[in-house]
Amino acid sequence: MVAIKSLGIFLIVNAILFFNIVCGDDLDLDYMLSLVNSARSDNGVDPPLQLNSLLIDTAQRHSERMEESGELSHDDEDGDFATRITNSGYDWNAIGENIASGYENEDSVMDGWMNSPPHRANILNPDFRDLGVGRSGDYWTQDFGRTFEESDAEES
Template sequence: MSALRATAAVLALFSAGPLLLAAKTPPVDQQLLDLTNDARAAAGCPPLRLNADLSEAAAGHSADMAHRNFYDHTGSNGSDPAGRTRAAGYPGDYIGENIAAGYPSIEVVFRKWMDTTAHRDNILNCKFTDLGIGHANVPGSRYGDYWTQNLGRPPGG
């Protein structure tokens, strides 16, 4: 076997492993959607659907907090959750937002949200129909991991 073929075989071997592992691991947004919908089902609420506009707003807010080292529902530019979701294209004005920082896994984040009244009330609000999820990790930032969950209902929803 030539050195080139041996190198190619080794590269193929090592590159296939992580790809197979990644395929078996559900994405964080699917994990959070599942956790949220399981809790909602237990409370008699309909499931939420992932919404790209809400996710864009959530990801943007998580990144804003991570890169600017703050933790708040008010963005660094003074924006509020409804303003961020509108700017991302979401048509609804019935919006809820949960944020968390400093927790490395979505399971811990979700447990903390369910342990606090305001966060739990958002998750179990049967009027919400859509969900957006954002996560940012910036090593060296104050909290490291920043999470945002946006919940919404479009007009007539």
């Protein structure tokens, strides 16, 4: 009986550790999108942003590279954020990027960005239509954009 209880405790502890290792960098994209769009709405900014897979991939890759290097920077081995976004295939007319480190979750990093004028300006920029977010460890990236196609559609 003691062996079974010990085995059960061992399995539970290892399952928790495995979950934290595998899922420790969890990012809830839909929740982050809702935080960004709530901030925009609360400040009278339209339209709400939508998630874009190219920007998500670019932001995630950049967060991973920042974690690997241990350096918070808009530049990496692929260049600056404009180069990275262009190379992703995103045909942009307007772009912006927020980066951060040291935050535990979406709420805390959004608070940090909203309390920093340049980051807040990106979040509230009415020119942006698309959002990509990445997280690796405690490194975060938000990439914002608007495509030429979106710009042309709104002008006609």
